[in-house]
Amino acid sequence: MILGIDVSTSICGFSVVADNQILYYNHIDLRKHKGVIKKAQVLKDKIDDLFEAYQCDGEHAKFGFADYPIEHIYIEQPFTFFNSGGSSAKTMAILQKFNGVVSWIVYEMFDIEPQYVTAMEARKLCGIKVPRGHKAKQVVLEHLLDTEPAFSIEYTSHGNPKPESYDRADAIVIAKAGCLIEDEKRRSSNIQE
Numbered sequence: 314m315i316l317g318i319d320v321s322t323s324i325c326g327f328s329v330v331a332d333n334q335i336l337y338y339n340h341i342d343l344r345k346h347k348g349v350i351k352k353a354q355v356l357k358d359k360i361d362d363l364f365e366a367y368q369c370d371g372e373h374a375k376f377g378f379a380d381y382p383i384e385h386i387y388i389e390q391p392f393t394f395f396n397s398g399g400s401s402a403k404t405m406a407i408l409q410k411f412n413g414v415v416s417w418i419v420y421e422m423f424d425i426e427p428q429y430v431t432a433m434e435a436r437k438l439c440g441i442k443v444p445r446g447h448k449a450k451q452v453v454l455e456h457l458l459d460t461e462p463a464f465s466i467e468y469t470s471h472g473n474p475k476p477e478s479y480d481r482a483d484a485i486v487i488a489k490a491g492c493l494i495e496d497e498k499r500r501s502s503n504i505q506e
Contacts, residue, residue: 315495316363316383317488318419318427319480320391320412322352326477326484327363330492331381335463337366338485340477349407353414357422364422386419387491388412389483390429428491432483435490450479457482
């Protein structure tokens with residue numbers, strides 16, 4: 314099973330995928346927490362819940378998924394270059410720092426070194442094409458709503474998707490991309506043997 318994480322200092326998305334099927338997706342809202350350390354502590358509690366659900370056995374397993382533990386963790390790699398209208402250097406530095414903290418938390422908890430995939434690479438692996446001039450997050454959300462029966466979202470009173478919907482969708486795409494990457498690694502190693 315693959316754990317996919319869409320890291321953000323505002324809302325982080327999580328998804329667990331096995332055999333390219335969505336088993337779990339959720340988010341944690343960090344907007345009311347100030348500072349990287351406080352956000353990391355709140356996020357650590359959420360990751361601890363995932364660990365208990367998927368890695369603990371017997372009576373310690375929260376949701377009974379421990380028979381199918383998480384084997385790989387994929388995290389969305391943050392931007393490393395500037396683009397017009399994009400994030401400032403300060404925002405990018407904070408996100409890089411937070412991404413590192415999240416990486417360490419999952420490594421320490423799961424004893425699995427996370428792998429990184431860019432949002433663009435993940436979308437490409439999942440067959441999601443973003444037409445020029447369209448917002449990638451909206452295209453991803455619509456793609457999942459059209460193709461994944463297990464995926465649903467909630468709407469605001471104005472009929473717009475709630476903000477966490479995008480982070481959940483991104484986490485699903487990261488996890489599905491991770492699943493495809495791991496399948497390719499297995500195929501390659503089988504060919505070499």
